[in-house]
Amino acid sequence: MRFQSAVPLTLVLGIFALTVLAGCASTTVRPATVGATATITETGQNPNGSSTFDSYLVYGTESLRKKVVVSNVLARKSDEKTGGLTQTTVTLTNTTKRPLNLAYKFMWLDADGFEIMPDSFAWTPITVQGLEGKSVQSVSPRSSAVTFKIKVALQ
Numbered sequence: 577m578r579f580q581s582a583v584p585l586t587l588v589l590g591i592f593a594l595t596v597l598a599g600c601a602s603t604t605v606r607p608a609t610v611g612a613t614a615t616i617t618e619t620g621q622n623p624n625g626s627s628t629f630d631s632y633l634v635y636g637t638e639s640l641r642k643k644v645v646v647s648n649v650l651a652r653k654s655d656e657k658t659g660g661l662t663q664t665t666v667t668l669t670n671t672t673k674r675p676l677n678l679a680y681k682f683m684w685l686d687a688d689g690f691e692i693m694p695d696s697f698a699w700t701p702i703t704v705q706g707l708e709g710k711s712v713q714s715v716s717p718r719s720s721a722v723t724f725k726i727k728v729a730l731q
Contacts, residue, residue, distance in 0.1 A: 615720030636729025645669050669709035677731040682714035684721040693717045
């Protein structure tokens with residue numbers, strides 16, 4: 577005896593395929609190169625009013641570059657009444673199947689590329705499970721910050 581379904585199998589498979597494709601389209605994970613410039617264009621909100629905001633990713637080791645990628649970089653600058661500070665959030669994604677014990681540190685830079693208050697940010701430990709992404713955030717220590725670097729290292 578053969579089972580008769582009220583919903584055609586092709587319709588079910590089509591909906592499933594669209595759901596999978598929609599999920600893939602909303603997650604953009606791009607590997608970064610050591611010291612390379614990554615342009616933030618995911619949002620219209622950027623701290624300096626231009627169409628781009630430059631961030632730099634620095635890995636503790638070359639092997640870590642294959643294990644962790646940065647995505648979903650967002651930034652915004654508050655108005656001068658609230659201090660004009662820049663807030664950023666980035667997603668660190670573990671591309672391996674095993675948990676990674678990492679530490680990260682934000683470094684904020686002024687328009688001339690000098691680090692602002694270098695001792696004001698400590699290394700923050702974080703565990704990222706296999707194939708997981710975790711968002712990390714930071715706020716600039718001064719309104720003169722125009723870009724940042726995020727350092728990532730194995731703990």
